[in-house]
Amino acid sequence: xxxxxxxLLLELQLAPGITxxxxxxxxxxxxxxxxxxxxxxxxxxxxxxxxxxxIEGELELTVNGEPHRLTPGKVMVLPGNVPHSGxxxxxxxxxxxxxxxxxxxxxxxxAGYKD
Amino acid sequence: xxxxxxxLLLELQLAPGITxxxxxxxxxxxxxxxxxxxxxxxxxxxxxxxxxxxIEGELELTVNGEPHRLTPGKVMVLPGNVPHSGxxxxxxxxxxxxxxxxxxxxxxxxAGYKD
Numbered sequence: 001x002x003x004x005x006x007x008l009l010l011e012l013q014l015a016p017g018i019t020x021x022x023x024x025x026x027x028x029x030x031x032x033x034x035x036x037x038x039x040x041x042x043x044x045x046x047x048x049x050x051x052x053x054x055i056e057g058e059l060e061l062t063v064n065g066e067p068h069r070l071t072p073g074k075v076m077v078l079p080g081n082v083p084h085s086g087x088x089x090x091x092x093x094x095x096x097x098x099x100x101x102x103x104x105x106x107x108x109x110x111a112g113y114k115d
Numbered sequence: 116x117x118x119x120x121x122x123l124l125l126e127l128q129l130a131p132g133i134t135x136x137x138x139x140x141x142x143x144x145x146x147x148x149x150x151x152x153x154x155x156x157x158x159x160x161x162x163x164x165x166x167x168x169x170i171e172g173e174l175e176l177t178v179n180g181e182p183h184r185l186t187p188g189k190v191m192v193l194p195g196n197v198p199h200s201g202x203x204x205x206x207x208x209x210x211x212x213x214x215x216x217x218x219x220x221x222x223x224x225x226a227g228y229k230d
Contacts, residue, residue, distance in 0.1 A: 001193075003191045004190045004192065026194065032190075068117070070118055073120065075119045075147075076118045078116070099214050
């Protein structure tokens with residue numbers, strides 16, 4: 001058992017200006033995500049429960065059509081299958097955690113969220 | 116669905132100098148943990164898989180008797196039931212995520228990890 005060095009992981013491009021380094025554990029996926037200021041994550045949903053933890057910056061997270069401003073110290077829990085989208089007000093770093101594992105994030109060929 | 120403000124949550128005292136604010140989702144527990152320099156988390160184990168994400172500082176995490184130095188950008192995945200302990204080399208902030216939910220962390224009366 002060794003620590004995983006995020007810098008050595010392949011970087012997933014989730015959308016223009018949005019990249020992630022993803023740790024796939026046995027039961028959870030942990031995504032260290034960077035969003036450039038102005039970057040937009042199109043509305044999407046997935047079966048996985050998600051917890052969004054903002055580490056740096058300010059993120060507008062729209063959930064079921066309702067916008068929320070997330071900054072460090074605010075955490076959003078998204079049940080599975082809830083439509084959500086994001087917009088980076090500033091450069092943003094977040095840690096997203098998912099259960100069950102995001103099978104699509106295991107693939108290095110993730111095509112990104114599309115409008 | 117609203118963001119959770121960590122500052123409004125009750126702070127759990129995990130051990131002397133180690134506090135956590137804990138978000139219990141449906142399938143996961145997310146603990147925002149602060150360790151004061153020098154603080155020690157005694158060896159313990161739990162059924163829950165755990166992923167340790169260091170946000171700030173330097174943590175010595177001993178897993179199965181083997182010490183590892185964790186700094187931002189290093190992530191440790193701990194399978195369930197693996198004995199582990201921690202020592203804060205500096206002040207440290209980490210985000211620990213667990214599946215299944217840490218039932219003991221639901222309680223505001225968590226008595227702390229003991230030697």
